[in-house]
Amino acid sequence: MKRIIYAGNQRMIRPNSPCDSKYQIIRTVAFPAGRYPFSRLWSPFGCLSAWKPTFKRYDMVHAFNSIPYINRPFVVSFERILPLMSVSSDRPLAKFFYERLRDRLARNNCYRIIALSDWAKQRFLEQHRDWNESDRISPKIVTVHPSFPIRVESPKRYDRTQPLQCMFIGRHFARKGGIVALRVAKKALELNLPLHLHVVSQLKLGRGVPTDFPDRDRYKNDLQLLDLENVTFYGIVGNSKVFELLTQSHFQIMATLNDTYGFSIIEGFTTATPAITTNISALPEFVKDGETGYLIEVDRTPQNTWKNPFYGRESKDEYWNFIDGVYDRLAENVLERLKTFWEDDNCSETYERLSTGALERAKTHHDEQKTSRFYDRMYDEAMSS
Secondary structure (H helix, E strand, O other): OOEEEEEEOHHHHHHHOOOOOOOEEEEOOOOHHHOOHHHHOOHHHHHEOOOOOOOOOOOEEEEEOOEOOOOOOEEEEEOOOOOOOOOOOOOHHHHHHHHHHHHHHHOOOEEEEEEOOHHHHHHHHHHOOOOOOHHHHHHHEEEOOOOEOOOOOOOOOOOOOOOEEEEEEOOEHHHHOHHHHHHHHHHHHHOOOOEEEEEEOOOEOOOOOOOOOOOHHHHHHHHHHHHOOOEEEEEOOOHHHHHHHHHHOOEEEEOOOOOOOOHHHHHHHOOOOOEEEEOOOOHHHHOOEOOOEEEEOOOEOOOOOEOOOOOOOOOOHHHHHHHHHHHHHHHHHHHHHHHHHHHOOOHHHHHHHHHHHHHHHHHHHOEHHHHHHHHHHHHHHHHHO
16 A cells, blocks of 8 residues: 655644545654754745654655655645745845745646645745746646535524524634634623623734734733623633534634634534634635625735734834724624624524535535545546656
8 A cells, every 4th residue: 555644734734634545644743843953943944844754665745834855746735825935135045945945846746736725826826926937837736625524414593582602713812813702792791782702712812923912911901801701711622622612603703814724614614603704815715705604804915914004013012002903893893793693684594594605615615525535536646647
């Protein structure tokens, strides 16, 4: 039996590989903190696929957010750009390394370049639009969305006499929209609206997290909202508890300001749970407003990311005033969508339509059984080409 090594970003592997392959999969042991040791000396080395040495023979590599430097067949899955680094004229060594890695994608042993979304595919094409090998790599690019087990067979229903159960999931609390979700719960309580928020999070925020204000103390008042009577905080829980809560929830709220995909939204879809999220990155590809959930608009860059006028200056006091206002506006917009939903005489029918749309999206684009068959066919072709 032929063997395939999985290498690179460990977080990506599970939803972007076959759940049951006919090949023998070698799941490599990542380096500490998931980083190639030399990347601590020079960050571009993190773009190179590397794993702790194994004496097992392998026939090809499936890499994730990194590029292997091998002669065997390989495919690469990526979620934003590839190679995952920026270059400039004043960094000639980084530029040289970037170009050597990129050249690996044009070689014959690179069989497929797998974008997790059409947004990622478009960003990749823009990234390499001036490369003289772009015509050679374009036919290799394919979009394959992340996949998970389908956990329910039928959509949910909503009884408007009961509180609306909403859920937030996210290790990075502020970046993913946890602050917004808490403010929604607070506003709902003040207006006597029937909403209960369930929060699963490590509550990581502040310094080192994209879009966050670096001083965690500024979030103190928001974190106190975890004690509201209409909020239940679970901390970090296992997957079984997460899916139990998703199954019991009516909406997942993820008003994120920085995300490439949002795997938890798809996991929610597999339980027929629609989502309320922002219109950035790949999210509008699967959260269709009024069909699988609701989209909240934010200002966007030409790359469809959140437009942050303080980018690179997030430590300034002015940034806290700005981001605090952004959180509040998003909370108002989310609550406005929910109020419109509640005030609809046919909200039960509306909800069933949203739940049906979420589940159908999971079945048509994110079913791990269908995706597994695709990956095995791709591995067949890569090793026989």
